[in-house]
Amino acid sequence: MANDFKIVIPARYASVRLPGKPLLDIAGKPMIQHVYERALDAGADEVIIATDNAEIYSVAKKIGAAVCMTRADHSSGTERLAEVAETQGWSDDVVIVNVQGDEPMIPPQLITQVANNLSAFPDATCASLMTEFCDRDSLADPNNVKVVVDARGFALYFSRAVIPYQRDTEHRQVVSYFHHIGIYAYRTGLLKAYPQLPVSPLEAIEKLEQLRLLWNGLKLHMAVAQVIPAHGIDTTEDLETIRQLLA
Numbered sequence: 001m002a003n004d005f006k007i008v009i010p011a012r013y014a015s016v017r018l019p020g021k022p023l024l025d026i027a028g029k030p031m032i033q034h035v036y037e038r039a040l041d042a043g044a045d046e047v048i049i050a051t052d053n054a055e056i057y058s059v060a061k062k063i064g065a066a067v068c069m070t071r072a073d074h075s076s077g078t079e080r081l082a083e084v085a086e087t088q089g090w091s092d093d094v095v096i097v098n099v100q101g102d103e104p105m106i107p108p109q110l111i112t113q114v115a116n117n118l119s120a121f122p123d124a125t126c127a128s129l130m131t132e133f134c135d136r137d138s139l140a141d142p143n144n145v146k147v148v149v150d151a152r153g154f155a156l157y158f159s160r161a162v163i164p165y166q167r168d169t170e171h172r173q174v175v176s177y178f179h180h181i182g183i184y185a186y187r188t189g190l191l192k193a194y195p196q197l198p199v200s201p202l203e204a205i206e207k208l209e210q211l212r213l214l215w216n217g218l219k220l221h222m223a224v225a226q227v228i229p230a231h232g233i234d235t236t237e238d239l240e241t242i243r244q245l246l247a
Contacts, residue, residue, distance in 0.1 A: 005115040005185065006094060007044040008084050009035055010077035011060075011101035013053035022056050022101045024239060027246040031233065032056065033063045034104030034246070042111035044097070050084045076209050078184075082191040092189030095119060100182060104242060105230035110183060117223045118185040124154070124221040125190040126213055130178040131225050138179070145180040145208060147222060155220040158208050181225055182232075190218065
């Protein structure tokens, strides 16, 4: 089962805080090359970089990657994946893992895990991963997305707020709080349908596109990550931290 999936790496040039992020140098390589090399180690039968930028396309070709030029008007990486799936002619049951182009330290083990997680749950249309929060500051940070799941591990809700909320402060229950990791495995059929799914009010206020799936009655399975991933690169501080780690 470990190689019965594809990997698509969305890589766009536009970024408010770090323009041209996939091309930034880290230890002598562009960021996108680090991501691509880690994706290759995950055991997929195909790895494709998807971009709307000619320079990123050229760099991807230079490092020997398969690359797909996509439209520039996509509102999310999910929509970019949907275009790649259509372009490649993949059947609806093909599993595709979305690996973000700004995570040069993504553990290949997690990519394989999320793909296998989706394959293990035929009634899921999507799968993702989570880790347990270990400190209150991280839990309270709205940039860290929280998730609650049912008895089988299917997502009930995602929020930037702290969920679940403990009402009874006198008799606190021992409960785990889970941090959603933004890595997804999709079935191609869902990706093809995704751009036509209505945007929910919940997605609009939380700014979390995964809520579109729950709003439309689709099932998203969560599993606890086998290893703790490094933080992605969103700021210049993140960039310098990763540069030091990979130097």
